[in-house]
Amino acid sequence: QKEVEQNSGPLSVPEGAIASLNCTYSDRGSQSFFWYRQYSGKSPELIMSIYSNGDKEDGRFTAQLNKASQYVSLLIRDSQPSDSATYLCAVREGGGSYIPTFGRGTSLIVHP
Amino acid sequence: NAGVMQNPRHLVRRRGQEARLRCSPMKGHSHVYWYRQLPEEGLKFMVYLQKENIIDESGMPKERFSAEFPKEGPSILRIQQVVRGDSAAYFCATSGNADEKLFFGSGTQLSVL
Numbered sequence: 001q002k003e004v005e006q007n008s009g010p011l012s013v014p015e016g017a018i019a020s021l022n023c024t025y026s027d028r029g030s031q032s033f034f035w036y037r038q039y040s041g042k043s044p045e046l047i048m049s050i051y052s053n054g055d056k057e058d059g060r061f062t063a064q065l066n067k068a069s070q071y072v073s074l075l076i077r078d079s080q081p082s083d084s085a086t087y088l089c090a091v092r093e094g095g096g097s098y099i100p101t102f103g104r105g106t107s108l109i110v111h112p
Numbered sequence: 113n114a115g116v117m118q119n120p121r122h123l124v125r126r127r128g129q130e131a132r133l134r135c136s137p138m139k140g141h142s143h144v145y146w147y148r149q150l151p152e153e154g155l156k157f158m159v160y161l162q163k164e165n166i167i168d169e170s171g172m173p174k175e176r177f178s179a180e181f182p183k184e185g186p187s188i189l190r191i192q193q194v195v196r197g198d199s200a201a202y203f204c205a206t207s208g209n210a211d212e213k214l215f216f217g218s219g220t221q222l223s224v225l
Binding site for chain 1 (some may be wrong): 113142145147151153154155156157160167168203206211213214215216217218219
């Protein structure tokens with residue numbers, strides 16, 4: 001059974017700091033990786049997608065992928081209180097299975 | 113995502129009634145995924161559909177639950193004879209192709225009294 005693991009948190013960081021969110025997955029055949037942000041009572045919103053090993057940057061967000069270690073992370077630079085939310089990691093297997101599996105999410109709190 | 117439309121936003125049903133949840137994909141999207149989310153839990157996959165076809169329903173309970181995505185109109189998730197344990201947020205997500213990123217609707221919060 002495919003598993004996606006995240007620390008539930010909460011992860012608490014001061015405003016302006018770097019928040020580091022981590023995710024591990026069990027299926028070595030996984031090909032696509034996504035980070036979603038979900039505010040309380042709202043729907044998930046796509047932040048980043050990454051498909052190749054290495055780093056991918058988009059504004060204050062950097063996704064990092066290491067397929068050998070089955071590990072994907074999200075860094076948020078210059079964290080703001082508005083970044084306080086639950087961050088969901090999603091992993092999609094390659095080879096014909098198109099269903100993303102989600103982790104339970106990490107709660108991030110950015111305090112002023 | 114404003115492009116994926118779900119309704120109703122809130123649905124209250126008594127035990128034994130039927131619940132119908134609707135999802136209209138973003139323009140150009142023909143792949144629909146339904147997920148269920150309980151408080152403090154992640155998104156649990158239920159069913160994946162393309163137009164007129166159920167591709168994968170491995171996450172859907174065998175009884176009382178069904179889904180469809182007709183040629184015309186929205187995708188429907190139907191729960192018959194609801195029980196209190198069905199209370200949850202139900203999200204649909206859509207994509208243009210099977211291997212593309214998913215965009216979520218605003219969800220339907222189902223409450224069973």
